[in-house]
Amino acid sequence: MSVLAKEGLQPVEERHAQQARARRWMRKRSAMRIFELVVWTAAVAVVFLLPSKMLILTEIAILALFAVSLDLVLGFAGIVSLGHAAFFGLGAYAAGLFARHVMAEPVIGLLIAGAASGVLGYATSFLVLRGSDLTRLMTTLGIALMLAEVANQMAWLTGGADGLSGFSLDPILGLFPFDLWGRNGYIYCLAALFISTMVARRLAFSPFGLSLKAIKNNPARAALVGVPARRRLIITYAIAAVIAGCAGALLTQTTSFVSPDVLAFHRSADVLLVLVIGGTGYLYGGILGAIGFTLLKDWLSVVTPQYWMFWIGLLLVILVVVGRERLAGWIEHVRGRLASGGGHSP
Amino acid sequence: MTTVLETFGLKRRFGAFMATNDVSLKIEQGARHALIGPNGAGKTTLINLLTGVLVPTAGTIILRGDDITRLPSHLRVKRGLTRTFQINQLFSEYSPLESVTLAILEREGFGGNLWSPVAGYGQLIDEAAALLARFRLASVMEERTSRLPYGKQRLLEIALAFASRPRILLLDEPAAGVPEEERYEVLSIVSDLPADVTVVLIEHDMDLVFSFATRISVLVAGALFAEGSVEEIASHPGVKAVYLGEAA
Numbered sequence: 001m002s003v004l005a006k007e008g009l010q011p012v013e014e015r016h017a018q019q020a021r022a023r024r025w026m027r028k029r030s031a032m033r034i035f036e037l038v039v040w041t042a043a044v045a046v047v048f049l050l051p052s053k054m055l056i057l058t059e060i061a062i063l064a065l066f067a068v069s070l071d072l073v074l075g076f077a078g079i080v081s082l083g084h085a086a087f088f089g090l091g092a093y094a095a096g097l098f099a100r101h102v103m104a105e106p107v108i109g110l111l112i113a114g115a116a117s118g119v120l121g122y123a124t125s126f127l128v129l130r131g132s133d134l135t136r137l138m139t140t141l142g143i144a145l146m147l148a149e150v151a152n153q154m155a156w157l158t159g160g161a162d163g164l165s166g167f168s169l170d171p172i173l174g175l176f177p178f179d180l181w182g183r184n185g186y187i188y189c190l191a192a193l194f195i196s197t198m199v200a201r202r203l204a205f206s207p208f209g210l211s212l213k214a215i216k217n218n219p220a221r222a223a224l225v226g227v228p229a230r231r232r233l234i235i236t237y238a239i240a241a242v243i244a245g246c247a248g249a250l251l252t253q254t255t256s257f258v259s260p261d262v263l264a265f266h267r268s269a270d271v272l273l274v275l276v277i278g279g280t281g282y283l284y285g286g287i288l289g290a291i292g293f294t295l296l297k298d299w300l301s302v303v304t305p306q307y308w309m310f311w312i313g314l315l316l317v318i319l320v321v322v323g324r325e326r327l328a329g330w331i332e333h334v335r336g337r338l339a340s341g342g343g344h345s346p
Numbered sequence: 347m348t349t350v351l352e353t354f355g356l357k358r359r360f361g362a363f364m365a366t367n368d369v370s371l372k373i374e375q376g377a378r379h380a381l382i383g384p385n386g387a388g389k390t391t392l393i394n395l396l397t398g399v400l401v402p403t404a405g406t407i408i409l410r411g412d413d414i415t416r417l418p419s420h421l422r423v424k425r426g427l428t429r430t431f432q433i434n435q436l437f438s439e440y441s442p443l444e445s446v447t448l449a450i451l452e453r454e455g456f457g458g459n460l461w462s463p464v465a466g467y468g469q470l471i472d473e474a475a476a477l478l479a480r481f482r483l484a485s486v487m488e489e490r491t492s493r494l495p496y497g498k499q500r501l502l503e504i505a506l507a508f509a510s511r512p513r514i515l516l517l518d519e520p521a522a523g524v525p526e527e528e529r530y531e532v533l534s535i536v537s538d539l540p541a542d543v544t545v546v547l548i549e550h551d552m553d554l555v556f557s558f559a560t561r562i563s564v565l566v567a568g569a570l571f572a573e574g575s576v577e578e579i580a581s582h583p584g585v586k587a588v589y590l591g592e593a594a
Contacts, residue, residue, distance in 0.1 A: 010479060018484050022475035023441055025488050027465040029444075207451040207467070208460035214437050214448055219434040223419035224397065224428055225449040225510055227457060235460070 030205035039287060043190055047183065054182035060294045061189035062250050063295035066267075067274040067286030068197055069243035074272075076204065077236040078216030079128060081135045082268050083144030084244060086124075087117040089263030092244025093158055096258040100167035106253045108171055112190065114242040121241020125234040130151030141268070148263035164258035178254065185254040192250055193287070196243050201284055203239070212236060212282070232298060273312070276319055348375045350544055351396070351427070351514055356405035358391055361396075365391040366402070367568035379546045380555045384588070389548045392565065393516050396546075397429045398422050408526055409514075423452075426513030430503045432522055432548070438492035442483050442502050445473040447490065449509035449522070474509070481505040483529060497528030504535060521551070537538035550567040556580065 046057055066088055074081045094113040103109065127139050151158045158164055171177040176184040203209050215229045222229055252258050261267070270293070278289020294333035296315070318331045351373040357365040365388045394400040396407060398419035414422055422428075424479050428499045437445045450470045451457050465471075478487045481501045486494055491502065504520055516519045521532045537558055539545055549555050555562065562579040564572040572585050579585055 015479060015565060016474060018479055018487075019472040019475045022478075023465070024472050025443060026397050026447070026471050030369055030463050056546050202463070203460045205463045205465070206460045207448070207456045207464055208458060208465050208572075209463075210444065211452065211457050213439065214445075217437045217439050218435055220399065221431075221437065224399075224423055224435075225348070225506060226423035226452040227448075228418075228420050232458070319458050 006042075007195060019213050024239040030265045033325060036284065039284060040194065043194075044288065047187060048144040048300045051183065052183065055295065055296060058182055058189050058254050060185045060290050061186065061193045062247050063271070063274060063294060064290035065189070065193045065196055065250065066247040067278070067290050068193070068200055068245055068283055069240045069247065069286075070238040070271050071275055071280055071283055071286045072200055072203075072236055072243070074275060074283070075285065076209065076212045077240075078212075078217065078231050079233065079237065081128075082265075083140035083142070083266070084271055085263055086140070086147045087121055087125040087241040087244035087266035088248035088251075088267060088271075089147060090120055091143075091248030092252045092258050092262040093164065093248075094245065095165050095249035095252040096164045097157070098162070099169055100254070104168065104170040105174070106169045106188070109253065110249045112117075113252075114246040116239050117245025117248070118242035120236065121244075122238040128237065129230060129233055133163070138342065144167050144263065144265070144268055148260070148265075151263055152260055158258070158260070161260055163258070163260060165267075169253050170254050178256075183217055189254065192246055196246065197287070200243070204283060208235075210234065210261040210323050273316060276316060347367055349373065350375045351546075352408045354406045355410070356392070356395060356407065358400060358405045359393055359403045364568045366395060368406075368566075369519065369565075369570050371546060371563060371573075373546060374561070377543055377544050378558055378560045379544070380559035380562045381565060382418060382537070382550075382552075382555060382562060383549045383571070386567075387565040388516055388568040389565055392586075393429060393518050393546070393548065396516060397427065409501075423512075424509055426511070427516075428510045428512040428514075430507045430518055430520055431461055432501050432583070434503050436491050436502060436506070437497060438490070438574075440491055441488050441504070442478055442485040442491060442494070443471075443474055443501065446477055447504055450474055450477075453510050458558060461546045477505060477509055478537045481508075481535065484499055497524050497531065500524050500528075500532055500536065504532070508539075512543060512574035513541065514557040516546045518548045519550065520547070521549070521554075 046053070050057065066084070069087070070081065071085050073081055073084070091113040094116040095109045098109045098112050125196055126141050127143070128136055130139070153159070169178055170187050172184060176188070178185050211222065211227045211232055215227060215232060235306055251262065274289035275285055275295045276289070278285035278287070279291045297308065297312065300311050304311070312314055349372050350531055353369055354370045356366055356369040356371075357364065367388075369392060371408060381392065383389055391400065395402050398414075398417060402415060405415070409422070409425055415423070437448070440448070447464065447467070447470060450473055451464070451467065454470065456467065460469060475484065475487065478484050481504065483501055483505060486498055491499065494502065500520065500523075504517070507515060517536060521529050521537050524532050533554060536547070547555070547558065556576055559576055562574065562576060563570060564579065564585050566588055571588060572579060572582050574582070
């Protein structure tokens with residue numbers, strides 16, 4: 001008899017049981033995890049628990065949104081970028097210019113800024129998809145540098161090195177004004193982060209998302225199961241650019257100012273660092289990394305104002321050399337030792 | 347018999363080295379066509395050219411009357427042409443269930459859907475589970491591919507190609523590196539492939555080639571050295587000298 005089990009030879013009940021198992025496993029794969037609920041509950045709770053920390057929380061929410069965008073590009077599509085600030089900065093300027101010259105309603109400004117960055121993302125994706133990782137690093141870096149210089153030179157429009165100011169935003173949806181404590185601003189940024197993350201999550205667990213990590217993992221095989229890799233990567237890059245543009249717009253709208261700093265290289269580097277801290281490929285790495293990075297930076301700049309970059313650098317080296325998984329493993333190990341030690345003590 | 351896949355003067359050069367030298371080949375509908383030849387004869391390069399992994403330096407490839415010489419791989423798959431790899435090319439971070447579901451979703455044209463969850467395609471997941479059961483992979487379908495034993499990975503390599511429902515399947519040494527006790531499992535799956543699927547097989551095991559193939563092409567140094575039925579090749583004096591002699 002043949003080793004290959006024919007469908008007819010396999011008992012029907014056994015086949016049904018396997019199929020039910022397969023469906024269950026696929027559902028579980030995309031089910032909401034407990035830690036996700038914890039993250040969002042905590043993000044809402046801080047509005048009431050930490051009313052004096054709204055500004056730093058807003059900063060975290062914006063950086064988190066920016067990092068979720070980069071995670072789509074890096075963690076899902078596998079495209080390395082050193083110039084993600086191009087989209088953040090364009091969104092920031094677009095929102096500022098829109099508020100100043102067209103309309104001061106924030107939500108519409110946010111959508112316009114996202115669209116502007118999306119167009120830039122789509123247009124530059126064709127350059128970025130060419131070549132190897134090193135080429136991609138240089139192309140993305142180059143595009144961001146060019147954009148920064150354009151913004152600097154077009155002082156009549158962007159305010160040049162002085163930045164763009166002289167505008168203020170209307171209440172959000174005509175209902176919630178930006179208050180002095182930044183409470184509404186934080187809630188607004190949190191809402192944008194939540195919606196974007198949920199959209200990105202939806203994408204991650206769709207057939208499209210399934211094919212993305214397959215392209216990243218093994219492009220040769222992905223092509224030979226029929227995945228049109230190029231098209232998928234272009235769409236992902238454009239969507240990520242929209243989200244990054246929204247993050248930039250939120251910064252503009254919550255501060256009523258656009259600094260040329262929004263296009264600076266350190267922004268691209270910082271957001272990469274956020275993902276190194278938080279991990280890539282599961283979306284929440286951007287959020288957890290943004291919390292870690294911002295709090296660490298804030299704390300270090302108070303403790304050692306002149307040398308905080310040193311400690312950030314050291315952390316980066318440790319994370320990359322030792323590896324996040326092993327660090328997590330050690331924490332588990334220590335916890336296990338402590339637990340068992342406590343249990344055996346007389 | 348109708349010809350489904352045909353090449354004319356196919357050439358591929360790597361620097362000064364001619365990996366494929368003027369190969370004109372005809373594959374008939376439903377054939378069991380074996381490609382044999384000594385190591386370095388250009389068998390895998392030929393498969394790479396046929397599936398679009400490499401672009402030929404010269405020559406044309408015709409699939410059912412259409413010129414596909416410069417068609418990207420993923421569009422050849424859509425036309426029913428796919429392959430397995432000599433060295434496993436799997437989605438190591440995915441489970442077999444995820445991998446096969448992906449291939450089925452792409453085949454059915456749902457791969458570009460970025461809104462509905464994969465879990466919602468219940469019938470396609472059922473199909474994936476049934477396919478994995480046929481390939482003796484049901485018990486490990488939720489495990490990470492990189493953790494599977496080599497023999498299972500080899501089966502997945504074929505299952506994944508099969509999920510695309512190919513009309514023409516190119517198998518590059520499907521049992522390569524498989525331990526003796528698992529070898530039979532892989533080979534029986536190959537010999538049980540549906541009769542209407544055209545199969546092109548690269549294999550070094552001559553017993554298998556002679557029992558499986560209906561037609562054999564012999565490649566030597568990138569060029570087609572001989573071609574014919576099993577009997578013709580088995581009694582071909584030149585083949586014995588060049589290939590069988592060298593293998594013995």
